[in-house]
Amino acid sequence: xxxxxxxxxxxxxxxxxxxxxxxxxxxxxxxxxxxxxxxxxxxxxxxxxxxxxxxxxxxxxxxxxxxxxxxxxxxxxxxxxxxxxxxxxxxxxxxxxxxxxxxxxxxxxxxxxxxxxxxxxxxxxxxxxxxxxxxxxxxxxxxxxxxxxxxxxxxxxxxxxxxxxxxxxxxxxxxxxxxxxxxxxxxxxxxxxxxxxxxxxxxxxxxxxxxxxxxxxxxxxxxxxxxxxxxxxxxxxxxxxxxxxxxxxxxxxxxxxxxxxxxxxxxxxxxxxxxxxxxxxxxxxxxx
Numbered sequence: 340x341x342x343x344x345x346x347x348x349x350x351x352x353x354x355x356x357x358x359x360x361x362x363x364x365x366x367x368x369x370x371x372x373x374x375x376x377x378x379x380x381x382x383x384x385x386x387x388x389x390x391x392x393x394x395x396x397x398x399x400x401x402x403x404x405x406x407x408x409x410x411x412x413x414x415x416x417x418x419x420x421x422x423x424x425x426x427x428x429x430x431x432x433x434x435x436x437x438x439x440x441x442x443x444x445x446x447x448x449x450x451x452x453x454x455x456x457x458x459x460x461x462x463x464x465x466x467x468x469x470x471x472x473x474x475x476x477x478x479x480x481x482x483x484x485x486x487x488x489x490x491x492x493x494x495x496x497x498x499x500x501x502x503x504x505x506x507x508x509x510x511x512x513x514x515x516x517x518x519x520x521x522x523x524x525x526x527x528x529x530x531x532x533x534x535x536x537x538x539x540x541x542x543x544x545x546x547x548x549x550x551x552x553x554x555x556x557x558x559x560x561x562x563x564x565x566x567x568x569x570x571x572x573x574x575x576x577x578x579x580x581x582x583x584x585x586x587x588x589x590x591x592x593x594x595x596x597x598x599x600x601x602x603x604x605x606x607x608x609x610x611x612x613x614x615x616x617x618x619x620x621x622x623x624x625x626x627x
Contacts, residue, residue: 389590422496429448431537463566547615554607
């Protein structure tokens with residue numbers, strides 16, 4: 340409780356700006372959010388329902404729309420599952436062990452943040468395309484990576500894999516290794532230590548990382564656009580379908596799909612807020 344009181348007093352002392360400055364900054368922030376976040380969302384939902392609920396539902400139940408929704412959910416499930424396993428394993432290795440190349444591994448994890456998604460997609464084209472390094476062999480054996488679900492899943496996994504591990508690394512570093520060492524000294528196996536000690540301490544961090552990874556996977560456009568081939572009804576996810584429908588002047592259908600993505604984003608934001616509160620409560624409990 341003492342630490343929390345000190346934090347509160349320090350935060351109060353730091354607010355020395357005049358009221359005019361504080362209200363001006365708040366007004367600028369609210370105005371910015373209104374123009375660039377709230378108004379676009381209002382426009383999306385307004386346009387989506389501009390011709391009534393029946394037109395909206397009809398647009399979402401079109402075979403092409405259902406295929407895009409299904410593909411988006413499948414790709415998100417695949418990429419999140421892979422990144423969950425990789426994220427936990429990588430965070431465990433980086434925070435619990437010292438080994439050669441540790442710094443290089445951390446750098447590689449950040450690579451998708453610095454590389455354009457379009458470039459990421461082009462890398463897979465160079466690897467698995469007809470003229471790529473493995474293209475000839477794949478064609479000879481009847482294996483299709485590009486313009487199919489495997490290529491889309493690989494591209495999406497690449498652009499989303501830092502999210503889980505990047506949420507877990509600072510959390511596990513802060514917790515240290517004392518509890519795991521105590522469990523092992525009492526005779527617990529490595530797996531039992533992870534399940535009974537480590538996992539409960541990082542569960543909210545895992546859920547937070549999975550949430551961010553899932554949100555990015557469902558909204559990915561650049562990398563998927565390069566590797567999908569834009570085959571209608573087969574390899575178009577929801578963002579790609581929004582672009583196609585808009586370019587064809589099917590505005591209601593386009594905004595209907597966009598509104599579904601926006602709704603998923605709002606749900607993600609609500610869940611994110613809940614998870615952040617749990618993470619903050621856990622931090623305060625450890626400080627006490």
